[in-house]
Amino acid sequence: MSTLIRPELSETNRYWIEKHRYYELKHFCLQYPLWRHAYNSLIDYPGSWPQLVPPCKTNVVSDSVTKHIDERLYYADRMKMVERVAKETDEELSCYILEAITEGISYDHLKARTGIPCCKDVYYDLYRRFFWLLNKERQ
Template identity: 50%
Template sequence: MSTVIRPELSKSSKYWIDRHRYYELKHFCLQYPIWKKAAQMLDALSKSPSLLEEYIKSGRISDPTVDCAEARSFYLDRIDLLERTAENAAPEIAKYLVTGVTSGVSYDFLKSRLDIPCCKETYYDLYRRFFWLLDRARK
């Protein structure tokens, strides 16, 4: 049985954020694999502008190369924000945090499959810190 993180902490907690804001940030993080794929595809498709329409939503007539660069920049900025926030939250377990928040896996999965180098209590404290920092960065 996995641990379920409560969506709202006590207001006296140092990492308190509103429950709905937490869910908003959590769903933001769950888009990470989509951003990675889109950035990778935009990089590969930049040589074939006719195939870019799937990743670029634009109603104006413009230069496909510029559209590709803008869309790729959009995805890379979000990827960087998430990875930088994980690095600020806990440099020693940043890669585990990124895996946890972007794929919704539990500590138990991280421990058994990826051998995370900390205890469950420490991980979830840093997990909450990550979302608290992400909340500050996304204001």
């Protein structure tokens, strides 16, 4: 279920970003559940290390621990960025914004599901502000 918001605002709007950039950022945020799942699946990785890596013929050093740490940092950095921008958007409504942005749910569904304590106009203003801030963060 996607949010039914116009992808492009008037250029005079203070939170205007280009339509395709908005879609890029929206799809970036929709990957959040995948990042969380991948991050959590890597937690038990060191416990499954009994197999030894055979030597490689190319003399390339393969460090599975470093790869594992790099992957976890990659997912953690992306999740923290989205969470930080949601908090920067609005401290009190950040949990609602984060849920809607990462799961692609509309205000109406969010209102019915969680009882968000603001009106639709305020929510969509914050929604646009979130993507505007994320656009600045990812440049």
